Amino acid sequence: MKRVRALAAKELLHILRDRRSLAVAVLMPVVMVALYGAVIDMEMHDLPVAVLDQDHSDNSRELVRSLGAGGFIVETARLEQAAQVEPGFRRGAFMAALVIPRGYSRSVADGEPATVQVLVDGSDAATAAMAANYLQAVVQREARRIAAGSGGGAPAFTVRPRVWFNPELRSAHFVVPGLVALVLMMICAILTSIAIAREKETGTLEQILTTPIRPAEVIAGKVLPYVGLGALDAALILAIGRFAFHVPMNGSWFALAAYCLLFIVIALGAGLLISAKSPSLRVAMMAAVTVTMLPTMILSGFMFPVSSMPAPLQVLCRLLPATHFLVVLRGVMLRGVNWFPHETAILAVQAVVLLVLAIRSFRLRLE
C-alpha cells in the first residue's frame, strides 16, 4: 500500500509538473462543453426553400404561405417544373424544395389522403436533416388545420416523419452526457496508456520492476491519479452543463457517480491493455485515440443515433461500452431513471474482462 501511494504521489507530480498537459486535461472538457453546447444548440434560421406548386389552388397557396410563418424558412424560388429542382440544388440556390402535386386540392377537398413531396439537398447532412424536419412540421400543421376546418377529426393528409432528433429535446441536454463519456475515455484510457508506455519507453519501468513491487501495485499506483483527474473532469462537465446550459438532473447523483466509476474502470482497463500491447509511446498514443476516442465520438450515439446506422455497424456500436454508458447517463439525467439492469450487466462484464486482460498482459510483459 505504501508503494502504491509512493507511485501515485510520483505520478501526481508528473501531472502537476507538466503544465501544458495539465492545462489540456482541465481546459479540454470546459472548451468541449462550451463548443458543443453552443454550436449544436444553434437553431436554424432562414433556410432557403424552393416551391413548386403544380396545383395552383387556394389550398396549395395556403400551404405555401404557411411556410414562412415560423421565420425558419425563406421561400427563395418559385419553380414551374420538376426539372428545375436539381439544377437549383446544384447551384446552391436552395436547400430544400416543397412540391405540391396536381390534384392536391381535390384530394384535400374529398377528404382523401393527399401527397406532398419534400426534397432535401443531402450534401450537408446535418442541415438536410433539420430542413426535412421543419418542412414536415409545417406540412403537418397545415394538415391539422385543414382537418379542423372541415370538421373531421383525422388530419387531411399525413406525413410520415423521419425522426432525426426530437426538436423538443434541447441538444445541449443530449450532448453533455455524451461529453462525460468522451472525456472519461480520453483522460482515463489515453492518459494512462501514455503514462505507462512512457515509463516503458524511458526504461524507468525496468528500474521500478527491480524493486520488490508487485505488478498490481504498479498498476494501482499509476492509475489512481488518473481516476481522480477523470472524476474531476466529469464533475466539471456536469457543472457547466447544469449551470450554463441548464441540463436537468432528474435522477440521483449517487447513481450517476456509481455509473461514472464503472465506466472509469472500463476506460482504465482499455488504457492499460493498450499500453501493455504497444511497443512504443507513439503506437500507444495512436492506438488509444483510434480504439477509444474515435468510436466513442462516432459510434456511441454521442452525436449520431445508433438506430440510424447500418446493421453491421450497430453490432459494433453495441460492443462499445460508451454506447451503454450513454444510455444510462441520459436515462439518469434526463429521464430520472436510476437503475439499468441490462446496461449495468453489460458494463460490469466489460469492466471485468478488460481489467483481467489488462493485468494479465501487463504481467506477461514483465517476464
Next chain:
Amino acid sequence: MNDAIVLDGLFKGYGAVPAVRGLSLSVPAGTICGLIGPDGAGKTTAMRVLCGLLRADRGAARVLGHDCATAALEVKRHLGYMPQRFSLYPDLTVGENLRFFADLFDVPAAERKRRDAELMAFSRLEPFRGRRAGQLSGGMKQKLALSCTLIHTPAVLILDEPTTGVDPVSRREFWRILRELAGNGLALLVSTPYMDEAALCDDIVLMHAGRALAQGTPAAVAASFPRRLLEVTGADLIEAGRRLREASIVGLDVQRYGDCLHLVHDDQAQADAAARALAGTGAVLAPLAAGIEDVFVEMMSRADAEVAM
C-alpha cells in the same frame, strides 16, 4: 558456490534468436566483475535475468544463494540494478527521485535519513538536491542513478554500461566510487563496451555473441593471448597497411589501433617478412605484450571463424 552473484550455464533467447548461450560466471563479495563486449553480445540479457526481469531458458542464476527465478522478491531486496539508459524521472528533483526509490524499497524512516546523507556525501549531489534530474550533467545523472540503486543498501550491484556517454573525468570518478563500494563488501557486476575499463575490474568476462570468449583476472586474460604481437609506429600507417596487404604474408593479421598497428603472428619468419615489407617506410617494429583488446579481437575472429565453418 557461495559467491554473491552466480550464473551457471545460462541460456536465454528471444523467440528463435539466442541472446546468451551458455554463460557461467561468479562474483565474490567485495569484488568487481566486468562484462566486456560489444552491443549485442548478451550483456544486458544476462543482467536482466539476474534482476528477475527475464526468465532463463536454461541454466541457473543466483544472487546471495537465492534463485533469481523462484525467489525473485528475496533477490530484489538485496540487489541494486541500474539499467543502461538514464532511468530516472527528469521532471522530479534529485531528492524526489531518491525518496521515490526509498519508498519502493520500503527503507525504514530512521535508516532513510542516514542513508540519504551517506549517498549525498559520496555522490556530492547535496548542492543539487532541489534540481530536476533532467537538468543534471551526464556524470551527475549517473551518480544519481547509482544513488537510487543504493538507497536500500544492497549487497549486490548490477550496472549496465554505467559509463557509456559519460565524459572521461566523470568516468574516472564513477569507477573510484565503484571501487569504494567493493571495498565496503558489495559484489558488483558491471558491463562496459570500453576495453580500458577492463583493467579497473577484479575479474573480467569477454563476451561475444552470447558466449564468454575468455574470463579471469585482467592480467590472466591478457596473458592468455596465444600468439605473438608486434607494434608498428613511426610510419604513415595507411601506407604501411597497404604494403603489408600487398605482401600478403600468410598467418599475419594486421589491426589498426589509433596511432599504431598491431601485427598478430605466430613465428619469427612472419615477423621478418613484415619487417621486409615495411623496409624504407621509417616504421619501427617492437614486440608488444598483448592487451585485453588484442585478446578480444583474436578470440572473436576465432569464434566467428568457427561459426563460419
